[in-house]
Amino acid sequence: MPRSASRYGLRFVALGYLLVVLIAPLAMVFWRAFDKGGDHLWQSLSDPNTVHAFKLTLIIAAIAVPLNTIFGIICGLAIVRQRFPGAGIVNAIVDLPLAISPVVVGLSLFLLFGRTGWFGPWFQHHGIQMLFALPSMVIATIFVSLPFVAREVVPTLREIGDEQEQAARTLGAGAWTTFWRITLPAIRWAVIYGVVLTTARCLGEYGAVAVVSGHIEGQTETATLRVQDAYENFDLPGAYGISLVLAVISVLVLVAMTLLKPKESSP
Amino acid sequence: MSIQVRNISKRFGDFQALDDVSVEVEGGSLTALLGPSGSGKSTLLRIIAGLEWPDGGDILLAGEDATTVAPQQRGVGFVFQHYAAFKHMTVRDNIAFGLKVRKRPRDEIRARVAELLALVQLEGFGDRYPAQLSGGQRQRMALARALAPEPKVLLLDEPFGALDARVRAELRRWLRRLHDETHTTTVFVTHDQEEAMEVADNVVVMNRGRVEQAATPADLYDAPANEFVMSFVGHATRLGGSWVRPHDLEVVLDADESTREALVERVVNLGFEVRAELVSGEDERFNVQLSRDEADRLELERGQIVFVRLVRETVFG
Numbered sequence: 001m002p003r004s005a006s007r008y009g010l011r012f013v014a015l016g017y018l019l020v021v022l023i024a025p026l027a028m029v030f031w032r033a034f035d036k037g038g039d040h041l042w043q044s045l046s047d048p049n050t051v052h053a054f055k056l057t058l059i060i061a062a063i064a065v066p067l068n069t070i071f072g073i074i075c076g077l078a079i080v081r082q083r084f085p086g087a088g089i090v091n092a093i094v095d096l097p098l099a100i101s102p103v104v105v106g107l108s109l110f111l112l113f114g115r116t117g118w119f120g121p122w123f124q125h126h127g128i129q130m131l132f133a134l135p136s137m138v139i140a141t142i143f144v145s146l147p148f149v150a151r152e153v154v155p156t157l158r159e160i161g162d163e164q165e166q167a168a169r170t171l172g173a174g175a176w177t178t179f180w181r182i183t184l185p186a187i188r189w190a191v192i193y194g195v196v197l198t199t200a201r202c203l204g205e206y207g208a209v210a211v212v213s214g215h216i217e218g219q220t221e222t223a224t225l226r227v228q229d230a231y232e233n234f235d236l237p238g239a240y241g242i243s244l245v246l247a248v249i250s251v252l253v254l255v256a257m258t259l260l261k262p263k264e265s266s267p
Numbered sequence: 268m269s270i271q272v273r274n275i276s277k278r279f280g281d282f283q284a285l286d287d288v289s290v291e292v293e294g295g296s297l298t299a300l301l302g303p304s305g306s307g308k309s310t311l312l313r314i315i316a317g318l319e320w321p322d323g324g325d326i327l328l329a330g331e332d333a334t335t336v337a338p339q340q341r342g343v344g345f346v347f348q349h350y351a352a353f354k355h356m357t358v359r360d361n362i363a364f365g366l367k368v369r370k371r372p373r374d375e376i377r378a379r380v381a382e383l384l385a386l387v388q389l390e391g392f393g394d395r396y397p398a399q400l401s402g403g404q405r406q407r408m409a410l411a412r413a414l415a416p417e418p419k420v421l422l423l424d425e426p427f428g429a430l431d432a433r434v435r436a437e438l439r440r441w442l443r444r445l446h447d448e449t450h451t452t453t454v455f456v457t458h459d460q461e462e463a464m465e466v467a468d469n470v471v472v473m474n475r476g477r478v479e480q481a482a483t484p485a486d487l488y489d490a491p492a493n494e495f496v497m498s499f500v501g502h503a504t505r506l507g508g509s510w511v512r513p514h515d516l517e518v519v520l521d522a523d524e525s526t527r528e529a530l531v532e533r534v535v536n537l538g539f540e541v542r543a544e545l546v547s548g549e550d551e552r553f554n555v556q557l558s559r560d561e562a563d564r565l566e567l568e569r570g571q572i573v574f575v576r577l578v579r580e581t582v583f584g
Contacts, residue, residue, distance in 0.1 A: 163351035166318050167409075169338040170345040171365035172416060181364075185355040 033244035044238040053226035061202040064141045072149025080157040106211025132214035140208035145201040149194030156190035200253045268329040268419035269294040275324035284310040286476040299463035302473035344413030348425040350405040352397035359393035365416035383411040403434035423455035504553035509580040513556035517576045526574035
């Protein structure tokens with residue numbers, strides 16, 4: 001009897017916590033978005049500045065995700081397979097973006113590319129607009145979403161070992177063939193899972209991008225910045241509408257992750 | 268294709284894995300590298316394959332220096348203890364890998380894979396994945412994969428080490444038969460002296476990164492070069508400063524000037540043979556191997572006093 005009581009107690013606490021902290025706010029967004037009807041929601045979403053904000057978010061993700069995927073795989077291979085001095089430090093540095101607040105990242109980029117920063121004058125001299133423009137927003141997003149692919153790939157590479165790769169070499173495959181035919185297929189689920197996480201992080205990024213973008217409506221405003229903007233201008237239905245779209249994407253990502261995760265453990 | 272290993276040394280951190288090792292492997296022979304774990308036998312095999320670089324020394328394949336040649340250009344087939352199966356490929360694709368990499372025509376690949384599936388008795392398993400095979404089947408697949416590109420040298424690293432005793436014995440005989448048919452120069456690593464003696468034409472006994480002796484199984488057993496080989500190859504025990512094999516001792520019930528007294532501590536029935544574990548007057552423990560008839564005649568039992576005569580002994584200076 002006490003055993004089943006404690007079991008139900010555990011479930012109650014776990015579910016209650018999830019309900020209050022995670023589910024309730026999301027449900028609120030869904031509910032409020034449709035508060036004034038579907039037509040109104042559609043109207044606020046088809047505002048040109050909102051459409052532009054979504055486009056910008058997708059463009060940034062489309063640049064940051066492939067770059068971080070390639071970097072994550074290379075980084076994982078270097079850490080696990082090369083055994084170079086300092087591999088442990090690289091492995092730790094990859095995690096840095098998880099530990100640093102995005103606002104701090106944004107601020108440091110602001111200082112780096114500002115008029116008196118290390119790189120700022122060089123770009124200014126060559127007529128390249130970094131701050132308050134796409135380049136710095138992309139760099140900020142890359143920074144914050146950098147660890148996810150490497151974090152998934154490193155343990156998987158360790159687990160599969162390098163015997164299959166050695167076997168491929170003795171069978172006549174060069175380094176490139178071995179990577180495409182043996183290594184990449186073996187880590188594919190880890191890479192896909194990492195890509196999903198990276199995408200989610202890119203779409204949801206706010207803090208770092210907020211600092212470097214300058215919030216210019218219709219120009220450097222991403223979807224998350226647009227939510228803030230709408231909220232501050234008392235356009236609550238608009239804020240809820242954009243939030244709804246972002247939340248729907250997150251739920252889709254969650255579903256994708258759930259579908260992918262069991263496959264990760266099977267060969 | 269002959270293999271010459273000349274003065275190879277290899278160090279891993281503080282551990283001297285190989286210390287100035289030289290070995291000759293005749294073309295077309297079946298050679299075993301035998302030694303306890305940490306003796307350097309696997310490292311030597313991996314250096315021959317190009318999977319490990321030596322710190323010093325040369326590897327010659329068919330008389331040509333191959334020390335700096337990449338593994339994919341050496342023309343060797345390698346079989347790993349834990350199979351190293353390509354898990355995301357079917358058995359057929361695993362076997363075809365070496366041929367696809369070499370861009371052989373599709374018809375030729377299909378024919379060769381079918382031939383190899385038959386050779387390793389895996390017909391009907393071509394579309395399965397490695398996870399759906401037993402250990403013995405996986406290792407046969409790995410063998411077929413290594414043989415597909417027709418390597419000039421086949422290297423096997425403890426190939427049967429992860430298998431149970433029956434499958435092991437079966438694959439040993441099968442490897443010997445395969446070698447008799449193809450005459451591919453084959454080198455395999457093992458820590459099991461019985462396996463080395465049963466399968467190989469030549470055995471290289473290694474210990475602590477050095478070669479102790481290289482000889483035929485019969486010569487190793489009958490004329491071991493030193494105490495290590497004597498004790499590692501076949502059973503041997505020390506008795507009064509010399510080495511004896513269990514069958515070099517005769518057990519009698521009556522003492523004379525050539526015998527010494529011993530107490531029977533244990534009698535082990537091995538089926539076709541009986542092993543008696545004895546303790547001599549000088550407190551030395553040793554084993555005697557007897558036939559069933561002999562043991563029955565002597566009516567050996569625990570606690571009995573018997574007399575032992577040395578028929579043959581080996582003394583190392």
